[in-house]
Amino acid sequence: MSVIGKSEIRKDVRLKVTGKAVYIDDLSFPEMLWVKVVRSPLPHGLIKRFNPSSALAVQGIVSVLTYKDIPGTNVVPIVLMDQPLLAEKVVRYIGEPIALIAGEDRQAIEEGAREIDIEFEKLPPILDPLMAMKEDSPKIYGKDNIFSHHRIRRGNIRQGFEECDLVVENRYTTSYQEHAYIETQGVIAVPYEGRMKIYGSLQCPFYVQHAVSSVLGLPYSQIEVIQTTTGGAFGGKEDVPSLVASQAALVAFHTKRPAKLIYTREEDVESMSKRHPAVIDYKSGVTKEGYLKAVQVKYVLNAGAYSTLSPIVLWRGTVHAVGPYKCPNVKVDSYAVATNTVPCGAFRGFGMPQITFAIESQMDELANRLHIDPIEFRLRNILRKGDRTVTGHLIKESMELEKTLKKASQIGWKREREISNGYKKRGMGIACNYYGVGLGAGGRHLAKAGAWVSVLSDGSVNFAVGTTEMGQGMETVLSQILANELGVKYERVSMVPTATTQVPDSGPTVASRATVMSGNALIKAARPIKKSIMEVASKMLKSPISKVKLADGYATSGTKRIGLDEVIDKCFQQRKIMSSQGWYKAPYTSWNKATGQGKPYFVYSTGTNLAEVEVNTLTGEVTVKRIIAVHDVGKVINPQTAAGQVEGGVLQGIGYALFEDMAPAGGKILNTNFSTYILPTAKDAPEIVSNFIEDPYPQGPFGAKGLGEQPIIGVAPAVINAIFDATGVRIRDLPATPEKIIAELNSHHPTFIPLGRR
Amino acid sequence: MIKVKFKVNTEEREIVTEPTKTLLEILRDDLGLRGTKEGCGKGECGACTVIMDGKPVVSCLVLACQLAGCQITTIEGLSRDGKLDPVQEAFIEEGAVQCGFCTPGMILSAKALLMGNQNPTDEEIKEAISGNLCRCTGYIKIIKAIQKAAKAQRAALAPNTSGGTRKNRDQ
Ligand code: FES
Ligand code: FES
Numbered sequence: 036m037s038v039i040g041k042s043e044i045r046k047d048v049r050l051k052v053t054g055k056a057v058y059i060d061d062l063s064f065p066e067m068l069w070v071k072v073v074r075s076p077l078p079h080g081l082i083k084r085f086n087p088s089s090a091l092a093v094q095g096i097v098s099v100l101t102y103k104d105i106p107g108t109n110v111v112p113i114v115l116m117d118q119p120l121l122a123e124k125v126v127r128y129i130g131e132p133i134a135l136i137a138g139e140d141r142q143a144i145e146e147g148a149r150e151i152d153i154e155f156e157k158l159p160p161i162l163d164p165l166m167a168m169k170e171d172s173p174k175i176y177g178k179d180n181i182f183s184h185h186r187i188r189r190g191n192i193r194q195g196f197e198e199c200d201l202v203v204e205n206r207y208t209t210s211y212q213e214h215a216y217i218e219t220q221g222v223i224a225v226p227y228e229g230r231m232k233i234y235g236s237l238q239c240p241f242y243v244q245h246a247v248s249s250v251l252g253l254p255y256s257q258i259e260v261i262q263t264t265t266g267g268a269f270g271g272k273e274d275v276p277s278l279v280a281s282q283a284a285l286v287a288f289h290t291k292r293p294a295k296l297i298y299t300r301e302e303d304v305e306s307m308s309k310r311h312p313a314v315i316d317y318k319s320g321v322t323k324e325g326y327l328k329a330v331q332v333k334y335v336l337n338a339g340a341y342s343t344l345s346p347i348v349l350w351r352g353t354v355h356a357v358g359p360y361k362c363p364n365v366k367v368d369s370y371a372v373a374t375n376t377v378p379c380g381a382f383r384g385f386g387m388p389q390i391t392f393a394i395e396s397q398m399d400e401l402a403n404r405l406h407i408d409p410i411e412f413r414l415r416n417i418l419r420k421g422d423r424t425v426t427g428h429l430i431k432e433s434m435e436l437e438k439t440l441k442k443a444s445q446i447g448w449k450r451e452r453e454i455s456n457g458y459k460k461r462g463m464g465i466a467c468n469y470y471g472v473g474l475g476a477g478g479r480h481l482a483k484a485g486a487w488v489s490v491l492s493d494g495s496v497n498f499a500v501g502t503t504e505m506g507q508g509m510e511t512v513l514s515q516i517l518a519n520e521l522g523v524k525y526e527r528v529s530m531v532p533t534a535t536t537q538v539p540d541s542g543p544t545v546a547s548r549a550t551v552m553s554g555n556a557l558i559k560a561a562r563p564i565k566k567s568i569m570e571v572a573s574k575m576l577k578s579p580i581s582k583v584k585l586a587d588g589y590a591t592s593g594t595k596r597i598g599l600d601e602v603i604d605k606c607f608q609q610r611k612i613m614s615s616q617g618w619y620k621a622p623y624t625s626w627n628k629a630t631g632q633g634k635p636y637f638v639y640s641t642g643t644n645l646a647e648v649e650v651n652t653l654t655g656e657v658t659v660k661r662i663i664a665v666h667d668v669g670k671v672i673n674p675q676t677a678a679g680q681v682e683g684g685v686l687q688g689i690g691y692a693l694f695e696d697m698a699p700a701g702g703k704i705l706n707t708n709f710s711t712y713i714l715p716t717a718k719d720a721p722e723i724v725s726n727f728i729e730d731p732y733p734q735g736p737f738g739a740k741g742l743g744e745q746p747i748i749g750v751a752p753a754v755i756n757a758i759f760d761a762t763g764v765r766i767r768d769l770p771a772t773p774e775k776i777i778a779e780l781n782s783h784h785p786t787f788i789p790l791g792r793r
Numbered sequence: 794m795i796k797v798k799f800k801v802n803t804e805e806r807e808i809v810t811e812p813t814k815t816l817l818e819i820l821r822d823d824l825g826l827r828g829t830k831e832g833c834g835k836g837e838c839g840a841c842t843v844i845m846d847g848k849p850v851v852s853c854l855v856l857a858c859q860l861a862g863c864q865i866t867t868i869e870g871l872s873r874d875g876k877l878d879p880v881q882e883a884f885i886e887e888g889a890v891q892c893g894f895c896t897p898g899m900i901l902s903a904k905a906l907l908m909g910n911q912n913p914t915d916e917e918i919k920e921a922i923s924g925n926l927c928r929c930t931g932y933i934k935i936i937k938a939i940q941k942a943a944k945a946q947r948a949a950l951a952p953n954t955s956g957g958t959r960k961n962r963d964q
Contacts, residue, residue, distance in 0.1 A: 044885060051893030052881040052900060054828020054868030061827040215928050217832040217840055218894040266830075266894030267928050300833040506892025506929045675888040675934075682931030683891065709837035709926060717919040717932040 037586070038519045039737045042675035046510045046529065047264070056264040059221035059236045064293035067223070068097055070286050071144035072296070073134040073151050074306060075126035078160035078375040078702030079175070082124055082133065086152040090136060093150055095143030098290050100135045106288065107252030111281060112245055113274050115182060118341035118378070120250055120281050126155070127175060127340035128377050129703050130306030132278070137286045137294060160375035162702050164337040165314060167372050175340065176373035182338050183346035185353040187367040187631030189425055195329030195364025199320030202329075203400050207317060207393040209769040211697040211704075212310035212690075214382055215714050218266020220307060221297040222280045224287035231284050233260045237276035238268045238503055239543035244535045246277035247284045258284075261534040268505040269687070270381030273545050274344050275307050304707040308343060308380030309697075311336040311371075313389035319397045325407045325415045327362045330425075334369035334390055339378035345371035348379075350477040352386030354635045357425045358394035359436050359469035360416040365425045367631065375702055381545060383684065384748045387470065388691060392769060395466035395752030399759065409465050409756070410444050417467065427632040433732040433740065435667040436641035440467060442726055443643040443665040458652045461660075462761025466749035467643050471636025472741040473548040475624050481542035482621035486556035488517065489614035490564050492607040494600035496521065496528045498557060501541025502549040503533045507743050508676030509549045515672050516554045516736045520561045521568070522585025523599055538616070547640070547741025550672065552619060554736030560617025567611035572602045622734060638732055640740045642666040644685075646753035647721075650761045652780055655773030657758060659689050659721040666745055667728040670738030674727075681725040681746040688750020690715045696770050799860045801826070802870025808857075816855035817841045820867060828868035828897050832926070839925030842898035843867050849905040851924070868897035871904065879949070880904050883942035884935070891929035899925045903939045911947055913939070 050056040087099035102109045102121040111118045122133045134151065138144040161167045167180040174180055196202055222235035224247075231251060237243055240260040248258045260280070265272065279296060286294035298307070316333040334352055338345035349371040356367045384391075402412035417436050423429050448463065474482045487499045498517055504510040514528040531537060541553070565585070572590035573580040575597055582592045589596045606613055622637035645663040650656070662685050671677045694713045697704055706712040731738025751769060759765045764779040798807045801824060808823055817834075820826045820843070829852060832840035836854040843852045844866040871878045880903050883889070890896050899922060906913060906921035913921070918939045919932075927935065 042888070045888060045890065047893065048885050048888075048890050051890045051896050052868075052877070052884045053872055054826075054897045056893055057827075058830070058894065060831065061821075215926075216892070216894075217838055217926060217928055218830070218892070219832070265892060267892040269928070300835070300838075508891070679888055679891060679930060679934060682933040683929045684931070686931035687928070708835055709833055710835070714926050714928065715931075716923045716926065717936065718923050720919070720932040720936070723931065723933055 038515045038525050039672055040674065042673055043511060043515055043525050045508060045676065046514055047504065058218055058266055059223060059234060059263045060297050062223055062234060062263065063295065064223065064225055067293040067295050068137045068139065068286060068290060069141050069144050070283055070294050070296040071136045071148050072132045072282060073136060073148055075122065075129060075131040075133055077126055077155055077157060078129050078162065079158040080126050080155040081158060082122065082126065082153060083156050084154040085134065089152060090147040090150040093143060093147045095139040096136060096147040097139065098137040098286065100285055100289060104289060105250055105285065107250045110249065111278050112249050113343055114346050115342040117176065118343060120278065128375055130377055131340065132282065135282055135286055137290060160702050162374055162376060164335050164372035164374055167374050168370065175375060180373045181370050182342040182373055183349050183371040185350050185369045185631065187353060187356065187365050187425060189427065189632065190364035192329055192331055192364050192366040196320045199328045200323040201401065201404055202318060202320040203397060203404065204318040205397065205767055207315040207396065207767045209313045209389045209392060211312050212382060212695050213304055213697070213712055214269045214271030214309065216267030216269060216271055219298045219300055219303040220272070220275060220279045222276065222283045223293055223295045224280065224283035225293040226287045226291050230257045230259060231287065233258065233280045233284060234263050235276055235280055236265045236272060237262055238272040238505055238545065240503065240533055240535050241501065241540045242274060242277050242543060243280045246281050250281040251284060251288055259534065259536050262503050262532055265503065265505040269383045270385065270545065271308060272505065273381040273543060275380065301707040304712065305704055306377060308378055310382040311338065311345070311348065311379040311389065315390060315393040317393045317397050319401060321401050321405065323405065325405055325412050327360055327416045329364040330357050330362050332356045332367045334367065336371045337374055337376060337379065338371040339374060339376045341378045342371065343378045344380040347477050348381060348386040352390045353631065354426060354471060355387055355469065356390050358391065359418045359467055359641060361418060361422050362425050376699065377704065383687065383744050385546065385744065387748050388751060391466065391468050391748050392752045392755065395749065396755060396765065396767065399464065399756040400765065410440060410448060413440060413467055418469065426635055428634045433638050433669060433730060434641065435728045435730045436467060436469060438728040439641055439643040439665040439667050442728060443645045443663050446724055446726065447645055447647070447661065447663045460650050460652055460761040462648055462650065462757045462759070464646045464753045464756025464760055465643065466752035466756060468749040469639040469641045470745050470748060472546070472551060472638050472640055473621055473636060474542065474546050475636040476626035476633060479624055484541040484552035484556040484619050485538035486553055486560040486617040487538050488557060488560040488564060490603055492604060494523065494527060494603045496523055497531055498528065499531045499537035500533065500553040500556065501538045502544040502553045507680060508673065511676055512550055512672045513553055513557060517557050517561060519737065520558050521565055522587065524588040547743040547745065550739050550741055551735050552621065554739060555619040556617040558617065558736055559619055560615050563612045563615045567606050567613060568602055571606050571609060571611065572597065575602060575605065638740055640666065640668050640742065640745050642745050642749060644749035644753040646757040648754060648757040648761060650758055650776065652762060655776035657693055657771065657776065659754060661722040661724065662750065663724045664746060665726040665728060666742065667730060668742045669732035669735045669740035670729050671727045672737065672739055677727065677742060678725045680742050682723050684746025685723050685750050686715045686720060688747045689719060689754065691769065692751035692754040693770050694772060696772065795858060797857055797860045799863045799865060801865045802867060810857045812856065812858040814857045816852040816860065819857060820852060826867050826869050830894055830897060832894065839902065840895055840898045842901045842925060844901050844905050847905070847908060849902045866901070868900060871900065878904065879945040880907065880942040883938040883945065887934045887938035887941060889930060889934040889938035895925055895927040899927060899935060903942065907943055907946055911943060913943060
């Protein structure tokens with residue numbers, strides 16, 4: 036029986052339920068120091084004086100370091116190289132690191148930090164991205180405060196709108212979203228015979244390797260990064276650990292002692308990346324028959340004080356700015372703008388939840404105004420095989436959005452909806468999305484992955500990859516892929532912890548790429564080994580190689596079979612190749628920066644979310660009753676972990692839609708803990724129906740595409756559309772808090788009657 | 794400094810400590826029981842949940858001076874001689890774990906619930922774990938796992954009356 040498509044027990048689960056999994060804070064080393072970061076209390080200012088002497092006098096304080104102590108370059112390298120590890124003369128956001136304090140214990144560093152004497156001169160901050168874009172605004176980055184600008188030009192936008200029977204134009208805004216991984220950022224740097232070993236909670240070991248190398252001025256070969264069990268990431272441990280690790284490494288470098296740096300929750304929320312707040316001006320036009328003719332978008336992200344990953348987050352949002360629809364005339368301009376606020380970065384969905392909220396709200400409004408059922412309206416416009424995306428990419432394979440839409444509506448879209456009487460109103464909403472799997476043309480040089488496989492003489496198997504397990508289930512899914520390829524039992528396969536010394540630079544673990552990239556690399560790594568096993572098995576079974584099959588721990592040929600352990604033992608006696616490397620390069624992608632045309636991704640996953648909500652029109656409270664989430668991911672390797680990804684993403688999406696909010700005052704985030712930043716609890720969990728459309732993607736391992744990020748993308752717009760369906764109120768500013776809903780319900784501007792109410 | 798005597802899992806412990814040191818610090822730093830996790834240090838996330846005299850508590854808010862004579866159960870004490878508790882088994886089978894950082898606290902909240910309520914409804918389960926934040930799973934599989942553990946526990950408590958156990962009210 037195939038191991039693919041089976042809910043095998045997670046590889047890491049036993050350690051996790053017994054409390055034996057080792058997270059970074061559970062590790063310690065002899066002579067280890069504790070590190071604390073001294074941060075800016077101002078959104079914008081000059082450092083006039085820095086005096087560490089009274090901090091150094093505190094008992095137990097070993098060292099205080101500033102940018103002057105950086106032996107390499109004072110830059111955290113990622114895209115634009117604009118972010119210093121430690122501020123030099125200017126501070127640009129509240130929470131920006133200025134100095135590092137190292138001490139013998141936690142108490143000492145806390146006390147030391149209080150004794151640091153810094154004097155600042157205040158500079159006026161720019162906090163609003165639209166203000167920052169104005170010509171006469173003070174400049175904090177370049178000539179125009181713009182980190183990055185992307186565009187799409189297709190057809191003739193003016194003529195396109197002229198041909199429309201209906202044009203709808205709105206502004207959409209979104210708030211920050213905090214990753215809220217339950218394990219905060221943490222790293223231990225251990226100097227070891229002239230090298231630097233980094234242990235940490237992280238997604239992208241190779242990013243960390245490059246950053247630490249650049250800061251310490253040591254070659255990559257001298258920096259070894261080992262991932263520890265990681266307590267959630269969601270993009271929040273993509274680029275940021277480069278900063279945390281470089282801080283710890285700098286202390287270890289100077290003191291020649293292991294250095295541990297674990298962020299407190301408050302410091303983590305205040306200073307670490309988040310989902311970008313966005314301002315989206317969206318104009319779309321249709322014919323009266325319900326065909327999308329023209330779309331014009333201006334997409335602005337508040338990137339914060341440094342660019343970090345914003346250019347690529349913005350790029351992904353730009354590529355998908357029209358959604359999974361056909362449209363002949365398109366003009367998209369997008370900007371990542373510098374402000375004196377915390378730098379935003381990668382968060383599950385990567386620039387897509389914001390824009391998808393706008394896209395799907397528009398689609399809903401257009402359908403409603405045209406008196407067309409929202410599902411029918413989408414069916415008239417969605418991408419199918421043979422269509423071109425708005426970037427001109429001809430979709431030849433693996434595009435099953437239509438099936439997800441039909442399946443979702445079949446499960447739960449009822450025209451005759453239960454209409455609750457009185458003040459509680461029920462409604463249903465829908466949202467579609469597509470998602471380019473992998474880094475695409477925006478990160479082409481990183482679109483590669485390595486793997487190493489070693490079959491041992493007792494028949495057990497070890498493998499290593501360059502991507503990481505952070506809870507999503509990669510280790511399990513890759514073990515299934517390898518077990519299936521070699522025909523060994525799933526239980527016999529195990530992954531060694533991801534480290535930079537195991538495999539070549541495999542790029543980051545982001546963009547739902549691990550299954551496809553590492554999965555394919557593993558299959559390639561297994562090939563020479565499989566050949567050895569097949570040759571030996573063929574002799575043992577006295578059967579031609581072409582007849583031999585490997586599955587479930589046996590080599591079989593017709594009715595003859597033999598245990599693989601025996602075959603493998605024989606392979607070793609015959610000194611066959613039983614360990615090998617694999618390398619996989621992503622298929623071709625392209626992008627024309629001037630026109631936004633090309634093949635930005637090699638394949639897309641797609642999905643449809645359907646939300647059913649109940650709105651209390653007296654209090655404005657929204658209860659999500661049910662989410663139906665149907666995703667086309669090629670082939671599901673493990674149904675249980677796949678459903679787990681969907682359920683987790685759905686709840687993050689509900690938080691994003693309804694209550695996760697930050698309203699910084701003067702650049703200061705006020706809700707830096709979980710009593711004020713409200714996360715969904717078990718009580719907010721609705722019924723979730725997850726369903727998968729399986730149309731194997733020919734280039735994917737056993738037909739799989741990526742899944743991790745998709746589940747969150749369409750949830751908020753589906754919920755918002757359901758609120759509209761229930762009440763006639765359309766919220767265009769996320770999250771849809773009770774206050775906003777009540778204000779809209781009480782307002783008198785003309786609103787539309789939801790289709791279901793007519 | 795004070796001297797406190799209390800029981801952790803099956804062992805009597807006596808430690809000398811600052812009276813304001815938290816149980817979380819004592820468990821992790823003094824006793825080396827690192828299965829208990831810190832997610833916020835302020836009583837807001839539930840990652841540090843342990844069972845104290847039969848009740849779930851957030852150990853980051855319990856101080857040394859409150860510990861005298863108490864019985865504490867941590868995740869390390871839940872399995873006996875390598876045999877897992879039904880709650881742990883159910884979490885494994887249902888796939889109720891992703892990153893695992895909330896898991897020890899979540900399991901102990903569930904355990905505390907099941908010690909007092911053999912047949913909880915979904916609502917009662919949600920209430921019992923509403924102080925345990927999980928950012929990964931969406932809680933769905935956790936709730937299922939707790940139902941499964943409750944069922945297993947009922948079956949174990951009434952070994953001779955298979956089929957005679959109370960019907961799960963949610964089914
Ligand atoms: S660490 Fe105790 S509740 Fe969060
Ligand atoms: S499994 Fe990651 S927080 Fe619950």
